[in-house]
Amino acid sequence: MNQNEERAFVCDLTAIPAEVREQHLAAAPKIFQAAQDVQDLPNGYAFRFQNEPGRFKSLANFIEYEQLCCPFEGLAVEIEPDGGAIWLRMTGSEGYKEALRAGLLDMRGAADNIQRAPADDDMLETFVDQVAPTMAALMERAAAQPN
Numbered sequence: 245m246n247q248n249e250e251r252a253f254v255c256d257l258t259a260i261p262a263e264v265r266e267q268h269l270a271a272a273p274k275i276f277q278a279a280q281d282v283q284d285l286p287n288g289y290a291f292r293f294q295n296e297p298g299r300f301k302s303l304a305n306f307i308e309y310e311q312l313c314c315p316f317e318g319l320a321v322e323i324e325p326d327g328g329a330i331w332l333r334m335t336g337s338e339g340y341k342e343a344l345r346a347g348l349l350d351m352r353g354a355a356d357n358i359q360r361a362p363a364d365d366d367m368l369e370t371f372v373d374q375v376a377p378t379m380a381a382l383m384e385r386a387a388a389q390p391n
Contacts, residue, residue: 276382
């Protein structure tokens with residue numbers, strides 16, 4: 245992937261209103277730590293969650309702000325019939341899947357490419373510390389799945 249393609253997938257935290265930015269970063273680890281599985285998609289990944297009270301609302305709130313800082317992402321929530329699982333789909337254009345996978349496996353490296361205000365540094369550090377182990381485990385499971 246060349247440098248121009250990588251820049252197309254740079255998250256801009258400053259696009260999230262300052263008064264909710266910390267809330268968004270604090271909610272994201274809780275969301276991804278609750279993911280029970282991940283499914284490999286041709287242009288991204290789908291994360292499976294237990295269908296429990298409040299889960300859909302937390303995913304919808306996540307999407308509301310995630311689409312501001314990462315407008316290159318396609319985001320969708322799907323609920324299986326009969327009270328089945330809830331899926332968060334994260335997709336994008338060519339190269340997105342590889343960039344997402346690399347970012348999720350190396351969250352510290354990915355954090356270096358996030359545009360943020362200086363006040364966001366501590367929040368981002370906490371986010372990375374909380375989410376990195378969970379995401380690495382999920383991505384390893386996705387890689388082990390037969391295509």
